[in-house]
Amino acid sequence: MKYKHDWRQLLAVAMLATGLPVAAQLMAPTDTLSRVLSPTVITAEQMNQKQVTNPLDAINGRVAGVTIQKSNNGAAAMSAVRVRGTTSVTGGNDPLIIIDGVFGDLSTLSSIYPSDIESFIVLKDASETAQFGSRGASGVIEVVTKKGATDRATVTYNGSMGVTHVVRNLKMLDATGYCKAVTSQGGMLINKGFDTDWQRAIQQTAFLQDHHIAFMGGGDRSGYRVSLGFMDHDGVILHDKLRNLTSNMNMYQRMFGDLLSIEVGMFGNVQKEQTAVYDVQKTFYSAQAWNPTFGTERSSNGGWDGFTYANQINHPLALMDSRTRDKTIHLSTHAKLTFNLTKDWKLSVFGAYSHNEVEVSQFLPTSIWSGGKGYRSSAKTESLLGNATITWDKTLGLHHVNVMGLAEIERDTHTGFYTTTTGFSSNDIGIDAIQAGALTLWNGTGSYRNSPSLASFMGRVNYDYSNRYSLTVAARFDGSSKFSKGNKWGFFPSVSATWNLGNEAFLHDVSWLDNLKWNVGYGLAGNLGGVDSYMAQNVLTPAGIPPMGQNLLVTLDQLVNANPDLKWEVKRSFNTGLSAAFLGNRVIAALDFYTSKTTDMLYLYNVGVPPFSYNKLLDNIGSMRNSGVELALGLTPLNTRDMELNINANVAYQYNKLLSLSGYYKDYWLEAPGEVDLVNLNGAGFHGGNNHIVYQIVGQPLGVFYLPHCTGLKSDGNGGYVYDIADLDGSGDIDIANGKDRRICGQAMPKVLLGSNINYRFKQWDVTLQINGAFGHKIYNGTALTYMNMNSLPGYNVLAGAPARNIKDQTATDYWLERGDYIDFDYLTVGWNVPLGVKAQRAISRLRLSLTIEDLCTITGYSGLTPIINSSSAGGTLGVDDKNVYPVTRSYYMGVTITF
């Protein structure tokens, strides 16, 4: 097996097979050289060997500065991916995904079967991302799928089968403990005589199987590759299912000598998901807190016994009667013509059409939703993309010049409709016959259409002297239809330089040094994430039926504040890096530093009413800084014929600071309040008030904990305990409102991220272990705050340890703020490349068997279920574990790969 550190060779192979990928084309040739030592290209062999549902799982922990929040429910869509941190607060933080030249988003990735991927290219640097202009601000991940081979025809099958089971749940009181606790509290005890572990009652052992078959063949002038993949994954929660059928076809052909080369490809999938979890928090809150003396049998009327005091939760099995089914159909076709006009001139034209359709059907029975709810929707996106690139490439002695011009247009048309009904008389039909509900409310039905467009022009000059010095200057203009006239266009220039010291004469004699390179870059990138069509226009939408007069007609109204001044958010970034290879390429190291400043930052301000009609306005005011250092190391301590040991590790330190959230909008001074809450607790007794946990505060990292300080527990005078809150502002009384007895006490996003991979090969056997980690952040254990409160009895069960502590308080203080550091042993794979005899090799060229254990264990001091929660995405769950965490699972599976 060829090993990973030979970047140059692998890249060369990849390029030969695929033609230059888009990202590589946009990067200057010298950048290609720099990437030889900078591990941003992940080839098939370097991808994670575990069973991956989403392709990005395959690079989790493999690239410094890339954070991938794992999906823990078996679903294919990724929750969040961050490249070099969060640079925008409104949206558009997910990197641009390009699949074979087709632009998409994270959800598009589920249309690619991981085995079809030739390589990932991750672009992080200023000059690299700037060349994607408006879309590159949050990084670029390009996926290149496998194309036809140039040698003999092959068929490859790979498949795997396995199981996933739950290894850890919360320890709540059992029936005996519950009855005892309720009785001692003097509450109303409903004891139905059972002893049910409700968390187990909604769980199952999940079976998984994956199959994939690929055919490829061709010759020098043409080639093809066709593949079919099928995934069938159950989830560990009852009724959770995911099925995904993918297909990928690629062909290439050269014509008229070398004048024209044609690449045509198509990829698509049909994915069906089913779940009974319509509300993650409600499901786990119910399963954890439901009265354990209830039984798992239906009541005599076919429904489920209720417990009225548990008003915020439902019988867990009643929740399992709900169904949500999603069906996603994705189809992309693309074609590329490359004209090698002369030796120096090259013209290429690329076009792509994508069609994406998501159908949702949902039924919530009357036991969990007043009147029941039937819902059906369809959302379609059609996307057209076209671009033309012309390049001029000339070498004159030691001088090499490459000039490129690009014009590109894209239009996405989003259409959809939805219908909701309620008033169901029966729970037996519903998901497929929503007319079983008597009532169709006005705002439950609707349809929409919008089609934003984007146009771009780019020019780039690259100059290289003697393979030692190179300079790239690029300028890109992007225009978006979402902005009003005058604000449509953004200008995103960039410049980068590389000094390849390894090629300098004075280093030729240093035998232990194989390569050394220094690069520096600066560039602007744009972002319009969070901006929807028509936000800059005064347009009226159907708003409802006003109760006025005789004729009931729908009124049209403007439902949000329009902002005609909206414009591009701009990220200016600077980066510099040093990379080196030593000792015969056995030690490879790359050190990168970056800093970026987001200006004209899009932010949804709380604004005054008046002057605005609504109290939210999206505007380009404010700024944020992101900086970081990334170190990637590759070691090959052992490399003999029979034995090879490789250790790859990457460490990223990231720092984020919100610089400003104030400025003028026209004549009005806008200023975000000193503390803006981002994440609040939910559940019984947490509706509103001082339940804000994570805030954004100017001068602080995005997402800090801002909480009252608890000095310990104190007696409530009746045998119970309450949180003793410190008078931080010295006012003499306790007031935990913002600005009073509260303090900043940690950040939600990790400061340091670690990814490491150890691979050991002995003859035909190999073992791979992936270890990831995150450090320097905190987690708010809202789950413990809720379940340690004895006041929640009898309606809500408490943790087994709660009666001993006897806390009767649910004030959110820093008492339950814990360190979030962890080291996660992500997976361990043992593989065996079966030695094949000469005879067997005629039929089978390769046979590999493997066994994988995924989610081995996590080492952490965090007391909740798992520290691996949302620590990267600035949404409603950032840094807070609040009764919404999937149980901890482990998977075992066997895989086989056969190539004929």
Added chain:
Amino acid sequence: MKRYIIYSLFLIAAAWTLVSCEKFLEDDPSDRLPDSEAYNTVADLRNNALGAIYLNIGGSAPSQGLQGTARGVWDLNTFSTDEAIIPTRGTDWYDGGIWQNLFLHRFGNVDFTGDTWNYLFKEVLACNRAIERIDAFAALHPAENVTELRAEARALRAMFLFYAMDLYGRVPLFMSSSPTVQEMKLQDRSVAFKHIVSELQAAEGQLDVARSPVQGEYYGRMTRDVVDFLLAKVLLNAEVYADDDWTDDQRPDASTMMWSVEGETMNTWAAVERYCTFVSACGYTLADQFKDNFDISNDECPELIFTIPMDINNFSNRFTQQFRSLHYNHAAALGLNGENGPCATIEAMKTFGYDKGVNADARLFWTYYYDNVFHDKTGKLVTLDDGSPLVYQPMAVKLDLSNDPYEKTAGARMRKYEIDYAAMSDGQLRRNDIVLFRYADVLLMKCEAMLRGGKAGAEADALLNQVRARVGMAPRTATLDNVLEERMLELAWEGWRRNDLIRFGLFTRSYTDRPQTDADRHGYTLVFPIPGETLTASASSQNPGY
């Protein structure tokens, strides 16, 4: 040569792309309508300019609507008083302490006070926008339509300003839908008060006399009757509203304030009387029975002046008050859902004479659920999950009931509105129109104005006793104390208590579970704090004490 042809073609293509780009980047909405095309007929003008205002007199989201939803105008006017309370019941209704803070007058820690401001001024801005549209499109439409629509929008704006002034004291008085910083400056309460009165008076003459709660042309709309009610209500509070410094315990004398009513000059109390008389002259009478006001089919009730129309299928207006109040098992027995929260205070129970057994006020039964409760139709006793009967304990109410034997059952609950068994969405979508203004209030306002104007006597007594006689209660002499008591007996759960207590100077006193705070003593709590975003935008200062 071939090469040059190819180059030229490429250049032409590039040029064409550039030219067509501007058009390519135009975003032409097909699922929305530009503002310029929405008011071309009188029907469009009424529907799109005024409709946007009427759409939000009630509401479905928290803090939206004058009544019916949670955490809005009604909550601020009700749970800050001695009429009703939302006690903490274990984990239920703790909610970060907001309900306790509202009851204890720690308004700086009630996070929805600003949402109510935002709602009221969203409506004011919608009125301004409507007037601007009406003026801009006036030439296209007959003058009488334009005049009436304009007056309607003006009166609606004055109504929202009245609520805002009542809750927050100082308000901005701007006439544009995009006011400048200068126009948004907060005005003293007395300035706002005079402005509201003059706006209402100006609109009054241009509106038709019509019964707004009755289905038909004027259904749900602002009419002359409603404006007269509002004028009486606003003027009755003249001593409060004309007072710019509410922290000094001094109020101006309303009897020396003169008003011109239909060309005649009179003092405040006479003006209140006059506007009450106008309402009477429109033909309003007390309903035969007290409960008729709150029936499912109350839109024909002769007592109602202004309501939030309800309709399960068409309107999104919700009525959450009863849903929030009823015990879980009680609501479930009725086929609805309940949140087991708000209930009557000890003070309310004493006023209704709950502790006096058969001598209790007749309206106790129609206003509250207490003791054992039965299904309205089947007569079946409502029980708890353990089979024991549900017994509401009106006198066991306290601020924090956690760990109390009556944690879940303390407090008399809201009855008043007839249960709609056809209700949807937890019982929040129902057919009883929500009562905002009704005639019994007019009688009591007139009685109070006479007493305040020094006209105690038989005529004033008759007004009070007309209200009492309808429910079979013995007549009383009309005194200010009796009027205030009668107002609770008659109007409990109708959102007037805070307004009444402030007028009677009793809002900041202490009562069960509510010690007088320092802020109460200084009078700071007579108004709520103004949201910071508005202060920033208008460069104004906060109300004293916040």
